[in-house]
Amino acid sequence: MVLAGSAACGTVENLSAGQKLDQAFDKLGKERSLSFELDLDTDAETLKALDAGAEPGEEMPDEIAELLSDARISVSVQSRKPLEKSGEKDFSAMAMKFSGPDGDLFEYRLVGDYTYLRADVDALAQATGNPMPPVDELPADAGAFKKLLGGEWIKISTKELGDTGGYVTGGQAPGDEEPPAEPTLDAKTQKKITKALRQVVAREVDFKTSGGSDGTEHIKATAPFRTLLTELFDELRPLTEELPPGAEVPTAKDLKDAPNEKVTADFTLRNGELAEVSVDLAGLAEKAEVEKFALVLRVGKGEKATAPAGATEVRIDELMGGFFGSMPDEAFGGEGLPEDTLE
16 A cells, blocks of 8 residues: 555656556455465575575475475455454454465464364474374373364364463463553554655655556566665654654664665556565575565455364363473473473
């Protein structure tokens, strides 16, 4: 949306491109469901080349390179209101899936009052080189974790996940004081930030439009990477006091080693609707010879997330207890876990 609004501040071609992008994003905002798929348009050999400067022993494993080159993240959301007017409580269902070359590796769905989880743990273990214990070797009290390890659907109360989330990640235990609300930007500050970003994009980003006879158009936005980042942060720096606590704005000195090659975002419109965004990152690989390295986002209408049949309801403490109870002591430095860890 920053690109769409700022294009109107530039050339005649930018104005035309900005209007088309603005209309495309406006159509997305009026939808009540949306799906998108994110992946890397590259290969394992390229990812290994990009990691050539890693310290000995810290190089990217072949398995990880293969996984990332073929991985896809798919997300869908449904709302009771148009997406542009939706708040957190308006979303009726969500789904996310992480897939590899041989199928789905992890999936979760939020439907009604429950969060549903399923994972292909064996495939994940092979891809990451971190084997998990065989299901038939787990103790009987592994319970819920045993089902998850076996690739079955489990479901957990979404409210319970919210209530215990901070405790699981090291925050307060249930029953303590409510954690403070996450810092947010007020509407006035958001407008200031958007205006500042649009001014920079209008100065530094070039837009070009090309079309086909089948209703498909491409709008390419190109800018030098380091220059764009530096000016964006320079515009944000006067607003630092209005940003949430802890938000740091990098300086030009912090960014001096960032490559300044041009990066292009290619927006594909079909009959005026946004279908795909591809960001070409090959130019940022300064030392590696890279021909194809892009981040691709594909947009769709959205599929309705449904509750999977046969899911077993579990408690979060049961799941975490099964996980830690099934891990060998070596996984925790050979000392096991303190008895009060799961209390």
